[in-house]
Amino acid sequence: MNARPPRLARILARLVSASDDRELLLADLDERFEEIVRVRGADTARRWYWSQALRGTHARLRPDLDLLSRRSWEGTMGDFRQSVRSLLRHPLYSLGVVGTLSVGLASAAAVGSMAWHVWLAPMPFPDPDRVVRLFELEPPPEGTRDASAELTRWRLSPPLIQDLRDTEWSTVDAVAGVTRDVLDWSRDEGTSRTSALVVSPELFDILGIAPMLGRALSNDEQAGEVVLTEPFWRSAFGGDPGVVMGRSMILGGESHAVVGVVRLPAGYPGDADVIVRMAFDAEQLVEGMRGARYLDVLARVDPAYDLAEASAEMNRIVVALGERFPNHRGWGGEAVRLSDELLRPYRGVLGLLLASGVVFLLLAIVNVAGLVAARTVECRPERAIRMALGASERRLLRGSSIESLLLGAVSGAVALFFAYWMLGPLRTLVPAEVPRVEEVHLSAGIAAAILMLALFSGWGVGGLGYFLSRGATPAIGRSAAAASPPVAGRSVLVAGQVALTVLLATTGGGILRHMVELRRVDMGFEPEGVAYSQVTLVGDRYSTPESKRVLWGDLLGRLEARGLDAAISTNSPMAGSNMPWGYRVDPTSEQAWAQYHVVSTGYFRVMGIELVEGRTFTPDDREGSEPVLVISEVLARAHFPGETSIGRVIDVVGAPKTIVGVVRATRHRGPEEVPPEEFYVPFGQDPWGFAQVLVRGEPAGVAAAFAEVVKELDPSLGVPPLAPYTRFVSEWYAALRLQLIIVGVFAAVGTALATLGLYSLVAYKVNSRRREIGVRMALGASEVRVFSDVVRQGVSLAVAGMILGFTAWYLSLPLTRGLLGEVDVSDPWIPVAVAGLVGFVTLLASALPARSSVSVDPAVTLRSN
Amino acid sequence: MGGREYLGEFELVVLLALARLGDDAYGASIHSEILEATGRDVSIPAVYVTLKRMDRKGLVASSLGQRTGSSGRATRNYRLLPEGREAMSRSRALLEGLWRGLDQPLAKGVPQ
DSSP: OOOOOOHHHHHHHHHOOOOOTTTHHHHHHHHHHHHHHHHHHHHHHHHHHHHHHHHHHHHHHHHHHHHHHIIIIIHHHHHHHHHHHHHHHHHHHHHHHHHHHHHHHHHHHHHHHHHHIIIISSOOSSGGGGGEEEEEEEEOOOOOOOOOOOOOOOOOOOOHHHHHHOOOOOSEEEEEEEEEEEEEEEEEEEEEEEEEEEEOOHHHTTTOOSOOOOOOOOOOOOOOEEEEEEEHHHHHHHGGGGGGTHHHOEEEEEEEEEEEEEEOTTTTOOOSSSSOOOOOGGGSSSSGGGGGOOEEEEEETTTOOOHHHHHHHHHHHHHHHHHHHHTTTOOOEEOOOOOOHHGGGGHHHHHHHHHHHHHHHHHHHHHHHHHHHHHHHHHHHHHHHHTTOOHHHHHHHHHHHHHHHHHHHHHHHHHHHHHHHHHHHHHHHSSSSSSTTTGOOOOOHHHHHHHHHHHHHHHHHHHHHHHHHHHHHOTTHHHHHHTHHHHHHHEEEEEEEEHHHHHHHHHHHHHHHHHHHHHHOSSSSTTTEEEEEEHHHSSSGGGGHHHHHHHHHHHHHHHHTOOOOEESSOOOOTTTTOOEEESSSSSTTTOOOEEEEOOTTHHHEEEEEEOOEEEOOOOOOOSOOOOOOEHHHHHHHHTTTTTTOOOOOOETTTTEEEEEEEEOOOSSSSTTSOOOEEEEEEEGGGGEEEEEEEESHHEEEHHHHHHHHHHHHOGOOOOOEETHHHHHHHOOOOOOOOHHHHHHHHHHHHHHHHHHHHHHHHHHHHHHHHHHHHHHHHHHHHHHHHHHHHHHHHHHHHHHHHHHHHHHHHHHHHHHHHHHHSOOOOTTHHHHHHHHHHHHHHHHHHHHHHHHHSSSSSHHHHHHH | GGGOOOHHHHHHHHHHHHHHHOOEEEEEHHOOOOOOHHOOOOOHHHHHHHHHHHHHHHSSSEEEEEEOOSSSSSEEEEEEOOHHHHHHHHHHHHHHHTTTTTTHHHHOOOOO
């Protein structure tokens, strides 16, 4: 129905049509296209459109092609052959141009693909700008009423979602909650696990997910329904279209009728097998649950309103709820565009990436221009001879254009080859959480753009070289003077490149230092040598607290019997969970929040969390004994400064518990986080249905024993194999590592380009001053004198560049902090090291051509001129 | 101007389509006419280029028009001029003259 002509073909058709009738022609093409869509389908019509555009290009170019083939085809082929020969005769020059240009183009292609697919391409929802996420905003802590302080955004709790869905919004059309779960799918063959999206039915409308088969979830709260995702439908049901007619699945012990199959949009909400309805029972809607902020909430803004109005309404609703419920008191609300929200953590990196790609392409072009200019001087005698033999200006121009187009084409091809192979590794460097990163590939559009750019820059740079060489006849003894304007320009460019290299290297050094420092931060626990797995108890067998207690005890007992040091926990640091539970130190005080952990007795030992005071849990802390609590030193310091907290009773979600121990604080969200307040409860007194199992030992060594234990215990549990706990920490570093790699790679490429630029400039100058040097040496100037003269010129350029670079770095410090987070890049040793490195490299780049200048026999030099 | 020239094959095809269509001929309708009558999917940009050339030669005249119906968009409508008709007749006479007497041998196959 809504098939549209292929965009690229349409652009082509537009380009090649005559300007006066362009719109009419396009309208004619569209009219026929629509008819062909109607009669023969969209695919045929699209192919038809492409053939029209390509044949149109041919029709338009034919007169020119005819002319070319009739009058000058042979001449062109002759020039082509001559260009190839000439380029092969100067392999260093050709390699230099192709190498430099293709590095620049490949980085542009890779970066362009990344930026396009992750950032610039619109999200695959209808009207993506109107899809928003709703947040609750935490009030700033007492005493720090700084209006500019950024408020912490929180997800929403079940009762709040219920309220929002019951609210008569004016700015928002639909509100939907989204969360994930793992559901057991029971069938005759046995039980397997499915990853489920648990959503409000409105989500389908908000994200514009149209079922491929059947329908979306209905609004009927009682109906047990499930929608399958396409990959799961294919793998589990063999893509059977009859699945939506009367099939049902037993998920989490309840029967769900299969009502539809959908394809999930890329980017959000991520992969899943099945989609089921989000429903809350009365227990989840009590006042106490208002603090359980763990659900994503999406909404679609009404077209009559804008984002700011929706955000304001969300805020009003939360503020109004604050009047009635203490959990919302002082809190606000906010609506944020979903695409912004998904990309927020990566925007800085992506911006950096994009900017570097552009800068490097420009640098490459500038350097190639330098190489071309140097060669032009060399070619002047040849040019003069050819003109003297009767070659026309036009003929020379054509020869030079063919040569530069050839270089551009080869560079473009090499660049695409590089970019194609680079994107794979580059994609693995990008944290997997970056939305749509799996879609990044070298698309036809970007490849075409890069090839065009290659031809264009090759042609442009070649044309520049041609015009530089045109003005001057090979006047003997005047070459240095004649070449002075390009030299002045190139000096500035080389200095600019040195400056950029310095800027990148110092910034990269700053990030590296920051990373090293973060690695030294005491996380409060010791992830090294711990393996983990996740166990979830599902099904009727584990419906009572007692059955859970028995299973956890059994699991730990069997692991111990095999000599493994094991523990379980519901909320391990860095593992991605977040369980802020409300507590009161005394009944009159304000409610505060701390991270709630339910742990087994061995937890502190296995995780290496030090005991500061009192005791940890023992097997005697069980159901029926005194409810006990271990708190972190952060919580102890906050409420019991200068006194012992042991023996104090605090109220945790309505239940009084006695503090028996104080342990070191752990960081839950990374080394940059201020350690949160924490408390721990023994598993015996609050057995949960899920936990991380933590085992001391390398996964390889303990995996088999662990798998056996799980099998003995309950084979239907489907426990994933053990993985090293250090994974969570290294994942945290992924984004930082990515920034470092990008900046590092670009600093290296920049250094290479700047070195090459400096080298070719100095070499060029030496070349054009050959006669002058010869004269000086014939008059008795020492080799050392001449050598140091040449080197001084290169070094003074490098020094100017460094001064510029360090100034730019200093000025950009606030900006860098904005892009990379609170990174301290002002370590004085970094600039010193960078200056040393860049100085050494540039010295080398000027010393090599300087050496060649003094190695020349003055007599030979003078005679040749 | 081009009174003495003979038409190219594609020019003739376009002029024939124009003659069949009458005064309501424009790019898309010419394309569809040729497709229906001959099964040949010609290129619309080529039709444009050809019409423009014949416009310059004085074989056809063009004017900006408006499409009737729901779209109501602008079109460039072409009309056959007497010179165009004359050129068509000339081409036809030429071709018919050349074809005369060739029917029999062709039925057996074209002689090399």
